[in-house]
Amino acid sequence: MKPENIKVACSNCNLRELCMPVGLAPGELQRIDDLVATRRKVKRRETLFRNGEPFTSLYAIRTGVFKTRVASEDGRDQVTGFQMAGEIIGLDGIVNDQHTCDAVALEDSEVCVMPFDRIEELSREVTALQRHVHQIMSREIVREHGVMLLLGSMRAEERLAAFLLNLVQRLHARGFSRSELVLRMTREEIGSYLGLKLETVSRTLSKFAAEGMVEVEQRNVRIVDPDALRRIVNSPGC
Amino acid sequence: MKPENIKVACSNCNLRELCMPVGLAPGELQRIDDLVATRRKVKRRETLFRNGEPFTSLYAIRTGVFKTRVASEDGRDQVTGFQMAGEIIGLDGIVNDQHTCDAVALEDSEVCVMPFDRIEELSREVTALQRHVHQIMSREIVREHGVMLLLGSMRAEERLAAFLLNLVQRLHARGFSRSELVLRMTREEIGSYLGLKLETVSRTLSKFAAEGMVEVEQRNVRIVDPDALRRIVNSPGC
DNA sequence: CGCACGGTTGACCTGTATCAAGCCGGGTGG
DNA sequence: CCACCCGGCTTGATACAGGTCAACCGTGCG
Incomplete structure (x- = not known):
């Protein structure tokens, strides 16, 4: 069979x-x-x-x-x-x-x-x-x-932080790591979803990495400091 | 009774x-x-x-x-x-x-x-x-x-044009005019919906009025040239 | 092996936000 | 009835986030 x-x-x-x-x-x-x-x-x-x-x-x-x-x-x-x-x-x-x-x-x-x-x-x-x-x-x-x-009220950093947290949370609910994830989509697709250009996604990821909040290597992302990301999302940004 | x-x-x-x-x-x-x-x-x-x-x-x-x-x-x-x-x-x-x-x-x-x-x-x-x-x-x-x-891909003018057309179309389906409408919401509420600040909403409305596409008096709006608005929405803006 | 796609980074530009001043109309209290 | 006030709106000047354009790089696929 x-x-x-x-x-x-x-x-x-x-x-x-x-x-x-x-x-x-x-x-x-x-x-x-x-x-x-x-x-x-x-x-x-x-x-x-x-x-x-x-x-x-x-x-x-x-x-x-x-x-x-x-x-x-x-x-x-x-x-x-x-x-x-x-x-x-x-x-x-x-x-x-x-x-x-x-x-x-x-x-x-x-x-x-x-x-x-x-x-x-x-x-x-x-x-x-x-x-x-x-x-x-x-x-x-x-x-x-x-x-x-x-899309209506967050700035680029907030959007991306929210996106990463949402993704890793859903993956964790499916038995994957709560800190490591593989992006299955391109920067351009992330940008389209978040209402940003791919360059902005790339830059913002680099910025998060430079500040030690995440480690990015290609599409492999490691959330080093989830609380920092949460703080960004909930910051009274504007 | x-x-x-x-x-x-x-x-x-x-x-x-x-x-x-x-x-x-x-x-x-x-x-x-x-x-x-x-x-x-x-x-x-x-x-x-x-x-x-x-x-x-x-x-x-x-x-x-x-x-x-x-x-x-x-x-x-x-x-x-x-x-x-x-x-x-x-x-x-x-x-x-x-x-x-x-x-x-x-x-x-x-x-x-x-x-x-x-x-x-x-x-x-x-x-x-x-x-x-x-x-x-x-x-x-x-x-x-x-x-x-x-919210993800349109510019301010496109958003507002789409908003006005949508509103008047729904009102028309309810038996109201296809060209005149009364905004029941403030500029700030429109802005919140469209992901814009109230000043931008106001300025953009003024611009539409200056170009003869609409007439705006307070919350009374008259769509003078709906095709022009449609062209804005469908313009390959970015 | 090489090419093309995805990604990064820099320099510059622009659309929208921000800040600020003033206007208008309608409701309220004297 | 009028003066005032206040919320909603307009408009101008300026700032800045993010877009745009461009160069370059890495890698993985054909």
Whole structure:
């Protein structure tokens, strides 16, 4: 039996607690298994979905990292988020039955494909799933509020410090180090997300390094003094 | 019978098509009426809910205008949106059962209070409502993507032009003029939303006026040349 | 091996913030 | 009824954060 044919099952997936509701009855858990239709591999730089494509499914990231980005009529684009294992992408497509952003893999990745009509069907019957879907969407709204605060009122150093702390915190929640991380995205992508130019990202990283708050070597970052970064984020900057 | 005691009924509310799903069966429509527990009046400058308060309900705006804002630990705050008749607020509270932002009335307003557990209950049975709730949340996510694009990559003129066009378009969808509008918020609130200082908002408005694109008198704004504003938004500015 | 992409750093420029002064209109109290 | 006051707004002068342009470097991929 080839690996691809192994029955996909949330019930024994080690990421379950990240992307699925907890405290399900055994019978409910079994039904959840039916949510995932297939898995799909997405290679680095390939898109999982693109702006304008019909919306059919939400995707739970199993492995790898994605960025989502929106574009305006004129060429500009904006990275709207970086997503990692256990996170759900594709929510933007629900409202008009088509995606309004691109999801691009930053490294070879794999996602669970969850057809949205199946999600709706099942969440009519499993209230914990219904609640969970609502929470996922609400969480995304709250996250974006935070990004708006960052983009609207923080200075470059504050933005980058907040970004690094957020990244390492999410990685730590997934069992990685609480101080070391590997940036899967370029300086330009970080800059797009933070509303800065790549040179500013680079300079600011260098500045943090010069002040002994982080060690940077290529895309490997070590958070030496997380409190100093926190102080920067919470400084009454302006 | 005092006005307050008139049975609240979505089924004969003229805003229904803005905040409720369309194409409901007669029986379903009747059940929707039960969603709205009460109405609530909120005077200018008062809050509908505040960061930290327990989440119980979503609110459909009947009359008036609100702003929502988030705050960081240090005093900074950021306006995350301006909401008007037919729009739904409170979605931020779902994920942690408490609100994470403040909703402040910009003028005397009235909202329909829709207890969220009742929404969840009913949307298990009325699939059009379920779909509708998902769409409302997805629409908010997409709107915030747009704001991120604006904050992350647009210049002051572009931001303000986009803001004015968005506002007048929403007002027009509600039966108001497509060219005249009354700003219900201060320059400072506009600035907070757009990531600008109030002086920049004022200067940019003056510049638009000097170039004959708009007429500004206090909070009354007349869009004289919407195409010029659109050109600014879509200019390959940077 | 070499090329191209990603990154760093420097010099300079500019858009927006900051600081400051003054205006306007509407509400309040004498 | 008028004078005053205050919040909201405008406008000018100046400062500075971050953008822009440019040169260069390292590295890893083809």
